[in-house]
């Protein structure tokens with residue numbers, strides 16, 4: 001499989017090169033040149049199959065000839081063997097037509113583990129095979145960092161640098177990153193917001209000299225391999241609930257638009273998804289875009305669901321590429337417009353195609369808290385604030401009789417004990433695997449929101465530099 005940039009001016013790359021690149025050289029994001037198809041019969045056959053087996057089938061064509069079949073199967077099985085439950089992404093029913101798909105049974109109790117456990121192994125293997133090293137740089141609003149550190153700590157061929165907004169991630173989230181003892185892990189607290197962190201990472205990638213000398217690789221949800229890994233649980237959930245015969249929709253707590261774009265990808269691969277519901281918190285850029293046809297970032301508001309406190313949803317560019325008829329030229333002009341006027345005006349065809357596949361609801365903190373309280377009292381189920389945003393948005397949709405709606409459960413409630421306690425009076429039980437991390441000594445440096453300082457920091461510490469810098 002070959003991969004194209006959404007901006008149409010970067011080289012077309014194979015799977016491993018697109019994965020190692022992260023962001024394309026023209027500032028765009030990679031997408032497969034065509035959508036591989038999974039047949040209705042195959043979807044029916046996924047029922048009762050081990051998660052790793054479905055994953056191997058769903059991802060096989062995206063990887064193509066880059067990795068041998070047996071090697072790929074081994075990597076996938078190892079990645080999902082790190083999960084606490086055999087199903088990997090179990091479904092829990094919360095109402096006659098509603099389920100939560102729990103994506104938080106991995107090593108850091110975040111749904112990010114599902115992609116990151118796979119990505120780290122795929123990258124390390126590709127680099128080792130090539131005799132190369134790389135520097136992974138990522139920005140996190142909370143959970144990506146912990147999942148990335150956990151997955152990449154101790155890898156052979158990679159140094160990892162994770163930027164988080166100083167003081168804007170939860171204690172648990174910070175400790176999951178900064179408690180790593182491995183010397184290839186570097187944590188940076190940036191004095192700014194998540195969007196600032198993300199902008200710094202983008203600027204690093206757009207500095208081609210630095211990008212080459214440090215062999216920079218991105219692991220944010222702009223990395224195609226992550227989206228690919230996230231398409232799998234849409235298939236396992238929908239199949240388990242009776243698709244394709246039964247209509248199944250998904251409500252997705254959304255920040256960077258990666259997770260829900262994976263749902264869109266699954267639908268393009270032949271999974272009949274009746275509706276993809278974008279669930280946002282007060283940072284509602286996507287809900288506003290669907291309503292008005294105008295994509296216009298505002299400033300970020302801190303909420304009880306910090307992993308969704310994002311105003312620049314990077315992966316939305318992938319959807320823009322699709323709905324503009326895969327026109328790199330149109331995407332470039334939209335990005336120019338965004339840079340110059342601070343907004344993008346979608347044309348009627350574009351906004352109509354988006355509305356045909358997606359709905360969006362803005363759920364504020366109080367509404368999410370009310371959902372946590374209700375689930376706790378009526379179902380004895382403890383949801384974290386992100387999952388609660390998804391469940392609340394799902395409940396706003398009118399469902400056809402017989403259809404099913406799945407809200408994605410993106411974080412374990414024990415990661416957000418204060419918000420959960422405030423909403424329902426209960427303190428979630430901390431699983432052992434998390435408890436151990438919370439007492440490790442923290443290692444991180446605080447840096448200003450400044451590109452030059454960051455570039456110097458990386459250059460001093462990365463071991464990917466082929467030659468000593470003069």
Ligand SMILES: *Cc1c(COP(=O)(O)O)cnc(C)c1O
Pocket residue numbers: 110111112142143144221253254255256257258259260307308386410411
């Ligand atoms: C990352 C994350 C999200 C948002 O996912 P996107 O792919 O960025 O839209 C939602 N909830 C939690 C807990 C997360 O960690």
